[in-house]
Every structure is written in structure tokens, then in C-alpha cells.
Amino acid sequence: MDSDMNSISSEDDFLDQDSDLSLEQGDADSDFDGDEDGDMMGFESQDKIMKPGRKAYEVEFKVYSPKDIQAYQSKQVTEVSSILGQPPEATAILLRYARWNKERLIESYMDKQEEVLEAAGLSENEGNTSKIKKVKGFSCDICCEDDEDLDTFAMKCGHRYCVDCYKHYLSQKIKDEGEAARIKCPGDDCNRVVDSKSLDLLVSTDLQDSRYQELLTRTYVDDKDNLKWCPAPNCVFAVDCSVKARDLERIVPTVHCNCGHGFCFGCTLNDHQPAPCSLVKRWLKKCEDDSETANWISANTKECPRCNSTIEKNGGCNHMTCRKCRHEFCWMCMGVWSEHGTSWYNCNRFEEKSGSEARDAQAKSRQSLERYLHYYNRYANHEQSAKLDRDIYQKTERKMMSLQTTSGMSWIEVQFLEAASKALQECRQTLKWTYAFAFYLARNNQTMIFEDNQKDLEMAVENLSEMFEKPVDALSDLKVEMMDKTSYCTKRRVILLTDTAENLKAGKGNLLEASEMLELERNSYPWDE
Amino acid sequence: MAAARRLGKELQKMQNHMPDGISVVSADNFEIWFIDIKVLDDNPIYRDQTFRLKFHFSPHYPIEAPEVTFVITPTTPKIPMHPHIYSNGIICLDLLDRQGWSPVHNVESIAMSLQSMLTGNEKDERPPGDEDFCRRNTLRPRDINFSFHDNTV
Numbered sequence: 001m002d003s004d005m006n007s008i009s010s011e012d013d014f015l016d017q018d019s020d021l022s023l024e025q026g027d028a029d030s031d032f033d034g035d036e037d038g039d040m041m042g043f044e045s046q047d048k049i050m051k052p053g054r055k056a057y058e059v060e061f062k063v064y065s066p067k068d069i070q071a072y073q074s075k076q077v078t079e080v081s082s083i084l085g086q087p088p089e090a091t092a093i094l095l096r097y098a099r100w101n102k103e104r105l106i107e108s109y110m111d112k113q114e115e116v117l118e119a120a121g122l123s124e125n126e127g128n129t130s131k132i133k134k135v136k137g138f139s140c141d142i143c144c145e146d147d148e149d150l151d152t153f154a155m156k157c158g159h160r161y162c163v164d165c166y167k168h169y170l171s172q173k174i175k176d177e178g179e180a181a182r183i184k185c186p187g188d189d190c191n192r193v194v195d196s197k198s199l200d201l202l203v204s205t206d207l208q209d210s211r212y213q214e215l216l217t218r219t220y221v222d223d224k225d226n227l228k229w230c231p232a233p234n235c236v237f238a239v240d241c242s243v244k245a246r247d248l249e250r251i252v253p254t255v256h257c258n259c260g261h262g263f264c265f266g267c268t269l270n271d272h273q274p275a276p277c278s279l280v281k282r283w284l285k286k287c288e289d290d291s292e293t294a295n296w297i298s299a300n301t302k303e304c305p306r307c308n309s310t311i312e313k314n315g316g317c318n319h320m321t322c323r324k325c326r327h328e329f330c331w332m333c334m335g336v337w338s339e340h341g342t343s344w345y346n347c348n349r350f351e352e353k354s355g356s357e358a359r360d361a362q363a364k365s366r367q368s369l370e371r372y373l374h375y376y377n378r379y380a381n382h383e384q385s386a387k388l389d390r391d392i393y394q395k396t397e398r399k400m401m402s403l404q405t406t407s408g409m410s411w412i413e414v415q416f417l418e419a420a421s422k423a424l425q426e427c428r429q430t431l432k433w434t435y436a437f438a439f440y441l442a443r444n445n446q447t448m449i450f451e452d453n454q455k456d457l458e459m460a461v462e463n464l465s466e467m468f469e470k471p472v473d474a475l476s477d478l479k480v481e482m483m484d485k486t487s488y489c490t491k492r493r494v495i496l497l498t499d500t501a502e503n504l505k506a507g508k509g510n511l512l513e514a515s516e517m518l519e520l521e522r523n524s525y526p527w528d529e
Numbered sequence: 530m531a532a533a534r535r536l537g538k539e540l541q542k543m544q545n546h547m548p549d550g551i552s553v554v555s556a557d558n559f560e561i562w563f564i565d566i567k568v569l570d571d572n573p574i575y576r577d578q579t580f581r582l583k584f585h586f587s588p589h590y591p592i593e594a595p596e597v598t599f600v601i602t603p604t605t606p607k608i609p610m611h612p613h614i615y616s617n618g619i620i621c622l623d624l625l626d627r628q629g630w631s632p633v634h635n636v637e638s639i640a641m642s643l644q645s646m647l648t649g650n651e652k653d654e655r656p657p658g659d660e661d662f663c664r665r666n667t668l669r670p671r672d673i674n675f676s677f678h679d680n681t682v
Binding site for chain 2: 141142143145165168177187
């Protein structure tokens with residue numbers, strides 16, 4: 001464990017949006033300097049900090065609870081407040097206005113204080129203080145109430161309304177409209193932002209503690225590029241990772257939330273290593289468009305030997321006349337119909353030249369479609385298997401229970417099943433994406449290595465998967481073998497991911513050029529031609 | 530109820546005095562009002578025409594903006610042509626949206642804003658994508674996320 005990770009000196013860097021995730025730190029044996037970036041002092045959730053010897057495909061990240069984030073916000077507010085000489089309430093507004101870029105805020109505040117205050121909704125207006133009071137001859141512009149002893153409130157902007165209306169307004173904003181950080185004065189066109197002192201006066205502590213704080217924290221995370229909410233349903237954690245959008249071509253930043261969900265920090269989709277975000281997006285779009293159509297076309301149609309129009313034979317004889325180019329051919333042998341001579345409607349001429357040439361052409365035009373389907377079917381297969389893995393996982397739990405009772409093994413001794421099941425899920429997830437990735441790979445030596453790695457992993461996974469089908473009483477005898485296979489699977493996965501990640505980072509990836517990708521995607525739609 | 534009290538006061542005030550070209554057609558309850566507006570100058574797009582506005586108030590009015598749309602009736606057979614008014618009567622105006630609404634606004638000020646929106650308009654056209662929007666939109670005006678990009682009309 002690198003002890004620098006918890007160092008106090010690096011707290012400032014949490015804010016520093018420009019600190020780079022150093023790509024060169026990716027090597028598994030590189031000496032990581034914990035002071036570099038992204039450390040947040042005073043947090044307890046340090047169980048997710050970088051492991052020693054980070055793998056090439058792993059990125060550094062941390063997981064924070066809403067409480068951590070709230071505490072960190074107030075810490076920053078206190079700090080900046082003393083620098084600017086503004087009360088904490090106003091400082092909080094300023095920081096939110098500056099999207100928590102402390103340095104830039106301080107700099108521009110020193111430079112042109114008036115302007116910054118005005119833009120943040122804090123411009124000074126002498127003589128008014130924010131407090132509740134009764135005003136003689138007052139009539140509220142919102143409810144038209146004009147009782148003598150009406151309590152009224154105004155912020156420094158001087159737009160005064162009765163307390164009831166003000167309260168109603170604020171709770172409406174917070175409860176129904178989900179606003180918090182940038183609620184403005186109810187007055188028409190008034191830019192003044194409601195500060196926390198005014199909120200204390202007007203909004204019940206209940207609402208402030210629950211909804212308001214939650215909303216503030218949400219804005220905070222949304223405002224910062226290095227923070228993202230875990231997308232898992234009902235998960236409350238946020239993840240801090242310094243990988244920038246511009247690095248996403250070369251890094252696949254998979255992070256693991258404390259809730260157990262693994263996702264990509266770049267696009268927040270489920271973990272899709274080794275394929276980079278842009279390919280994932282491309283691939284998903286393509287599959288969404290037409291995988292089923294492509295399957296159907298592949299199974300039920302042929303192309304006209306002359307004009308390549310896709311033709312479905314939905315009945316009738318083998319004598320085909322292309323609707324488009326009027327070419328007449330035989331559906332069976334694809335040869336020119338006129339050459340069939342007298343043997344009409346009974347094709348037995350497989351060896352004829354024109355037929356075999358036409359079939360060759362056919363095969364060629366089918367190639368790219370078949371290529372796509374090759375990768376798609378394997379991708380879809382692993383996706384399906386990954387779904388089944390969820391069932392397996394539940395079955396595993398039952399198996400572990402019965403194994404404990406039948407074989408007299410202890411709880412700890414049956415944990416190998418859970419480990420195996422987890423490894424299986426992880427590996428299938430990776431395998432799935434290797435096929436999408438491979439679709440976009442050029443053919444060269446590196447691709448061969450990649451495919452070897454893919455094959456090794458796939459074989460290991462299928463072997464392990466098979467063992468789960470064994471009856472429960474056989475499992476205890478297979479324990480050692482299963483543990484071996486589990487660690488072998490994991491090892492193969494690490495090798496594959498490391499290798500791919502290193503190539504990707506080094507930029508010597510074997511990915512196709514963008515134009516080639518387009519070509520490929522287009523070619524596998526024969527109906528587009 | 531706050532909405533009723535405020536609307537009562539507004540109505541009282543409007544019955545005493547109304548700006549030219551704006552008239553209350555019906556205000557029998559505190560939920561739905563109808564207001565007619567006319568453009569006062571001789572803008573050829575709207576000359577000699579009257580348009581009917583339907584105001585729909587929630588119990589949270591005026592904290593919440595009312596829902597305001599143009600409607601067609603036998604006496605007001607047209608939705609005014611305007612690049613921010615869809616042919617189904619839905620109006621794209623920041624004043625009527627959460628962000629632009631202030632509880633200080635009222636029925637009269639909304640009607641006046643719309644009147645001047647028409648007066649200042651020189652384009653005899655509908656918003657881009659009008660047909661598509663009218664065919665597909667199933668949302669109520671307040672739930673639509675308009676983006677207010679055009680401050681020229």
C-alpha cells in the first residue's frame with residue numbers, strides 16, 4: 001500500500017480539474033505518486049483507493065458517500081470564506097457560481113469583486129438586511145394581503161414579500177422543482193440568489209436537512225467533472241475519478257462502486273472493457289438498428305447476381321426475375337437462366353461455370369454481413385449467458401447451502417463456489433465486449449494475439465461454466481479443480497485486458513481507421529446499396 | 530386558499546380598469562379564466578382579429594405559473610400566427626416557464642406580454658417543427674422543456 005495516498009497535502013487537488021491522470025502511470029509496476037491528484041483528505045471511504053501494483057487496465061478512483069461530499073463542501077466553504085472575507089453563506093453561493101473552481105473564483109474575485117458578486121447574485125444594496133419584520137402600509141405583491149401586522153421578508157435586493165408567500169415559494173422550489181443551489185428572489189427579473197441564512201429563517205429544518213442538502217450535494221457532483229453518481233438503482237455513492245473525456249480513446253476507466261456495481265466512468269454504462277466508449281456507442285447503435293434484420297436477411301435472402309439487390313424467394317419456382325434489373329437467374333445455382341436450356345425448373349447444373357462464378361460473387365458480398373453476424377452472435381451469446389449467470393449465482397447459493405449439509409463442509413469451505421460464480425460473470429462481461437471490440441479491429445499480428453487471448457479466456461470460461469452443471473454431491477470432490485479453473489479464468493482475463501489496455505494507451509492499437517469502420521458498418525447492410 | 534384570494538383581488542382590479550385590447554371573457558371560478566386580446570396597431574398579421582387565451586390556475590398560483598394557451602372558439606376562430614406559438618395554441622414564452630416565472634406576475638401582466646409579443650412580430654409563420662410537435666405532443670405545456678433561444682421576437 002502506498003502510504004502517500006492518505007497524505008494531507010493533497011486535499012486541494014480534489015478541486016483541480018486540470019490535474020492529469022498520467023497515462024504513463026498505467027504500468028502494473030509503475031511507482032505511483034499518491035500526491036499527484038484526486039485525494040480527498042479526511043474521508044473514511046479509503047477502502048477503494050488504489051491497490052498496489054495497479055494493472056494497465058485499472059484506473060485510480062475513490063468512492064464517496066453523500067455525507068463525505070457534504071463535509072468536503074463545508075470544509076471548502078470555510079476555507080474560501082476566510083480568504084475572501086465573505087460570510088460562509090455568500091461564499092457557498094460564490095463557489096457554486098464558480099462551479100467549485102476555487103482558484104479561478106479567488107482570482108476573479110480579487111480582480112473584479114463587484115462584477116463577480118453581481119453575476120453570482122450577491123450584489124450589495126446598502127441599507128437592507130435580510131431579516132423578518134413588519135412594515136407599515138405594506139401590501140404583498142404575491143398574495144395582495146395588506147394586514148397591519150403582516151410579517152414580511154426581503155433579501156438585500158429589497159424585494160419584499162410576506163413571509164407566508166416567501167416560505168411557500170421556497171418550499172415549492174425545493175420540493176417540487178428540485179432546485180437548491182440557484183434559487184432566485186421571487187421578484188421579476190431579480191438575479192439575487194437565496195442564501196442559506198435566509199433559508200434558515202424561512203424553510204423548516206426538516207426540509208433543509210433532507211431535500212435541500214441532498215439537492216445541494218447533487219448539484220455539487222453534477223458540477224464537477226471528476227465526480228459521477230453511481231448509476232445503479234438506489235445507490236447513493238459518488239465516484240471520484242480523474243480520467244478526462246479526451247483520454248477516453250485510450251483508456252477504458254472501469255470503476256467499482258461500494259454498492260458492488262462496476263461501471264465505466266466515461267459513459268456510465270456497465271463495465272465494457274476492453275472496448276473504448278466510442279466503439280461501445282457505435283456498436284450498440286449498430287446492433288440496435290439491425291441485428292435481427294441482418295440475421296433474417298442472412299437466412300432468407302440472396303442477392304441478384306447482376307445488380308446485388310437483396311431478394312427473398314417467398315414461393316414459386318427457381319426461375320427468378322430480378323424486379324430491379326430484370327436479370328433472370330436460377331435460385332438454386334445462381335446461374336443465368338437461359339443456360340438452363342431444356343432442363344427448366346429442375347436445376348442440376350451445379351458444376352457449370354456461370355453458376356459457380358455467380359456463387360463466388362454472392363459469397364463475397366455476403367462476407368461483410370457474415371462478419372458482422374459472427375461478432376454479433378458471439379457478443380449476444382455472452383450477454384445471454386451473463387444473464388443466465390445471475391440465475392447461476394442464485395443456484396450457487398442454494399448449492400452452497402446443501403453442500404454444507406450433505407458434505408459437512410463449513411461455510412468458509414464452500415466459498416469457492418461463490419468466487420467461481422463471480423469470476424464467471426466478470427469474464428463473460430469482458431468476453432462479450434471483446435467481440436464488439438474485435439469487429440472494429442484490423443487484421444494484423446496484434447489481432448492474432450488478441451484473438452488467442454480471447455480464445456484462451458473463452459475456453460477457460462466454458463470449462464468452468466460446465467462444472468456448475470454437475471450435481472451437488474460431485475462438487476465437493478471438484479473443489480480443488482474448480483478453484484484452479486477460477487483462478488485460471490481470472491488470470492486469462494487479466495492477461496487479455498492488460499494486453500489490450502497497453503496497446504490502446506500506447507496508441508499502437510490495431511483499431512481500424514474511422515473511414516474503414518464506416519465502410520465496414522455500411523457494407524454489412526446489403527439493403528443500403 | 531391563497532390562489533383564490535389573490536385571483537379575487539386581481540379580478541376586482543381588472544373589473545375597475547383594463548388595458549386597451551384586453552378583456553375578461555369569463556372568470557367564474559378560480560381555476561379557469563378566458564381572456565380576449567387584440568393587437569392595437571395595424572400589424573397586417575393580426576389586423577381586425579381577436580384571440581382567446583385560456584388561463585388554467587393550479588392551487589399553487591401565483592407561486593406556480595398558470596398554464597396559458599390560445600384556444601379556438603366560434604367568435605375567435607384563429608390561433609395567432611407567430612414563430613413562438615404552435616398551431617395547437619401552445620405558447621413558447623419564458624415568462625410562462627418555471628425559470629422565467631415570478632409570482633409577481635399576474636393575469637394582466639401575462640396578457641400584456643402576449644399582446645406585445647404579437648404587436649412586435651413581423652413573421653407570419655409557425656415555429657419550426659410545428660406540424661410534428663402538434664401531432665406528437667402529449668405533454669401539458671408546463672411539462673415541456675422549451676429552450677428559449679430566440680430573444681428577437
